[in-house]
Amino acid sequence: MGMRNPEVTDKERQQLKDYKNTAPHKLVVKKAEALLLLSAGVDPVIVADFVDREPSTLEDWVRDWCTQRMASLFTGHAGNLNRSFLTAEQKEAVEQVLSQPPGDEYLPAQFWDVPKLDRWLSTTFNVEYASPTSYQFLLRMAGLSFHKPEKFDRRRADDKLIDQRIKEIREELAVPLADEDTLVSAADEVRIDQEAVVRRAWYEKNTKTVLQVDRQKASQSFIGFLDQNTGQCLTLRLDWQNSATILEAVQTLVGLYPGKKIVIVWDNATWHKNQLLRAELGLGQSLRDVHLINFPPYAPDHNPIEHVWNDAKNAISNVQRDDFESTVTAFEAHTRSRSFDYKI
Template sequence: MVAAPKIALTDEEITILKSYKRSRFSLVQHKAEALLLLNGNIDINFIADFLDRRPSTVTTWAKDYQRIRMASLYTGHAANTNASKLTLTQRHEIATVLSTPPSAQDIPAQFWTVPHLKDWITSQFDVIYDSDTTYHLLLRHAGLSFKYPQVFDKRRGSDAEINARMSQIRDEIAEALNDPGQVVFAADEVRIEHEAEVRKAWVHIGQPTTLSVDRVRQAQSYIGFLSQTTGEVDLLRLEWQNTETIIEALTTLVGRHPGKKITVVWDNARWHRSKKLREHLGEGNALANVHLVWLPPYAPDHNPIEKVWNEAKAAISNRQRLVFEDTVVGFETFIGSSTFSYRI
């Protein structure tokens, strides 16, 4: 007699599992039904008999669900003999499916992964490949590439709202861009970090491989002002990212562009909108010539200087530096010797 595992489902989970009872995949259907019945304290032997499974299999499904919740519904397909292979028609069907998000196939995920694709192919065609390379080729054939997805805050507005705000910003800075007495910058902070790490080195056989390095993790913060006319960046070191250091940086920027009105377009960080910073703006104050414009909230991809940071970090990441100051100099040298085409 197999003891029934305890399953406690939330109302939301029950709703989702009920929808999975209509899945085109029989294994997903059976798992959903088993979990719903276990939640209702139905005898595990009855559940196993009803689904034509062993009680131990139902127990495994329950334990998997307790461990990884909904993700368990799309894992654990029984392996076949690997004798069958995909036909050309099936490959075309897979390419069509991969052109849509996994959710279109009742898979609870935003992006396709090898495990998701493997489970879908197994359920649909009863084919399993030993090597993940085959699944990589199928993904690439469908036009997908392996890269880090952009991650956005769930509080981000709709594309329509963001595009409307960006249109307003472009209208607001249009006159300043054509006025030689004004300068417009896209601004943001960035932080670079360093920890020396050497994995292998070419050494003479028999010689010791000891290497002295600085293993202390260090970091340096900056604020950058990307000119929207010249593409040059005013880069300033920051002791920290807070209101006081930002006021100092803006004061330095004013000194670098004497007599000119300055428009700074940046994000909604709290130190960009603080009361203390606003007290330094306006006639008679140190930042009287500074006009601040805020990007739409949670939309860093619309700040062109973010692309500068990505480019600069990529440029210094290809070489191991044992001293942190070398990392700092490399970062500053790349930005100081470059102009960038990124615009609002």
């Protein structure tokens, strides 16, 4: 086979690797893989077998590469990505722009979508694509992914103020964390519901399946205390999330660690700051050795125990158990049976 190896610059090699890993279409991936292997001197017969194409097809790909370079990856693609509309300089400009927030006229930082990219390309380069797939590929090329944003409370403070408060909390925890007679825990409540247990199931294509479930609504609340030294999580059931149940849970924590000082870092829920709880913090009371620290308001993403709850929910979500109590037990077992390396 008289095919010559394609010449690939270092920059092109990195771009090909990016396409191989992130391109949403198989043809683009196969072309990128083939060009990388051929440029490295791998036997064309082996490459053809690897990408499941005829050797003659590889000859066409190399020939197209020599004339069109990166644009050749998209030639003949059914979705017609039309990447050749953009010059190399324009493509670099697109990647740079997509790596930044869209700007004040769009959504707050980090959010891009197809209409915004369409508008920007049209006004900047007079380039328009017929298929949304083309815009989606550009977004992926820039390292963006399509996923559900985290919830953002409008009452949340400015991130700089939140970061400053977290810094202050870490400084305040430095001495307690180094004291073996002090327990430092990040705490929070969570609730699981019966109807949120099953999200997806695997079954035969083009068929339907029915799960026999108990439609009676059920839920269970928990409070968790994540030890910031050991990573162990103490999970306690709550009849409800209110002042009385939270006070009882903290008293249970104190009883499990007699003689220890206890520091709890949690959010600003009303039952974390109520008079019933604070009355027990006084000298001679049940929580006299407990010190409470509050996270910044409306910033749950800084509480490490939120990751524990997500881990546990993911672990139980797609397993259909016989009854809700079994689900509750599985949730408890997941949180109690391992250590979690989530820190404030």
